[in-house]
Amino acid sequence: MVNRTLIEATWVEVFxxxxxxxxxxSGLGTNGACLIASFSIEGHxxxxxxxxxxxxxxxxxxxxxxxxxxxxxxxxLDEAALVVLGxxxxxxxxxxxxxxxxxxxxxxxxxxxRVDGWWWNxxxxxxxxxxxAAAPEGGLxxxxxGRGVFDFFLGAxxxxxxxxxxxxxxxxxxxxxxxxxxxGLSAEAVLSGHGLRAGEAEVLDADAxxxxxxxxx
Ligand SMILES: NC(=O)c1ccc[n+]([C@@H]2O[C@H](COP(=O)([O-])OP(=O)(O)OC[C@H]3O[C@@H](n4cnc5c(N)ncnc54)[C@H](OP(=O)(O)O)[C@@H]3O)[C@@H](O)[C@H]2O)c1
Numbered sequence: 001m002v003n004r005t006l007i008e009a010t011w012v013e014v015f016x017x018x019x020x021x022x023x024x025x026s027g028l029g030t031n032g033a034c035l036i037a038s039f040s041i042e043g044h045x046x047x048x049x050x051x052x053x054x055x056x057x058x059x060x061x062x063x064x065x066x067x068x069x070x071x072x073x074x075x076x077l078d079e080a081a082l083v084v085l086g087x088x089x090x091x092x093x094x095x096x097x098x099x100x101x102x103x104x105x106x107x108x109x110x111x112x113x114r115v116d117g118w119w120w121n122x123x124x125x126x127x128x129x130x131x132x133a134a135a136p137e138g139g140l141x142x143x144x145x146g147r148g149v150f151d152f153f154l155g156a157x158x159x160x161x162x163x164x165x166x167x168x169x170x171x172x173x174x175x176x177x178x179x180x181x182x183x184g185l186s187a188e189a190v191l192s193g194h195g196l197r198a199g200e201a202e203v204l205d206a207d208a209x210x211x212x213x214x215x216x217x
Pocket of ligand 1: 044045046047052053054058059060064085086087088089090092104105106107120121122123144145146147148149152175
């Protein structure tokens, strides 16, 4: 006979263990399901054939960028109510259009509004509160990374991820798009493991081997 009390107790224990494993700063579900009200969160990256967003020096080589992807990416940023960037990307990418930026950095305690945008540390302020303050009308949140930012939003739950790949570029020892890629997982496996499903791949440049796949929840 099955011991129902034992099974229920074990299930509760597993549930509590999982709950304790949740990142405190995300406030979100175990499967990456997005619980962020009023916002649609969409990641954007162009990766090398080996899943890198930057080379071994930490810089993004011009060869990785592609004009067709760049135009698409810039149009997506124009549509967004808010653009979330890591501090390094913010500092190395000028903002001539004055887009509304949320800069992730551990150098701030919580959320600060500065002349160059909102600076945010998720250890001090919840994601929902940061988004509500920086984009009170809600809407589209574009997340161009880099890696630590992508990892944070994988936990929080992307609604979509626009993954471009430049098959003509290899960046050994570079910066992987997601931390888990350093353990041998492909970007696709990471997205799939976080509840996203691939749309049809679009060929942006057949000769250069540049494709775009939009992953959606
Ligand atoms: N190919 C692509 O699509 C693509 C996309 C994005 C970036 N890039 C390139 O990748 C390179 C850099 O990427 P990266 O990943 O090293 O830098 P990054 O994400 O732009 O910036 C890293 C910084 O962001 C802050 N940060 C990241 N995660 C955080 C978290 N969870 N909480 C609080 N702060 C956090 C930290 O700032 P503090 O040090 O201030 O605490 C960290 O040092 C650049 O060359 C960039 O151009 C390429």
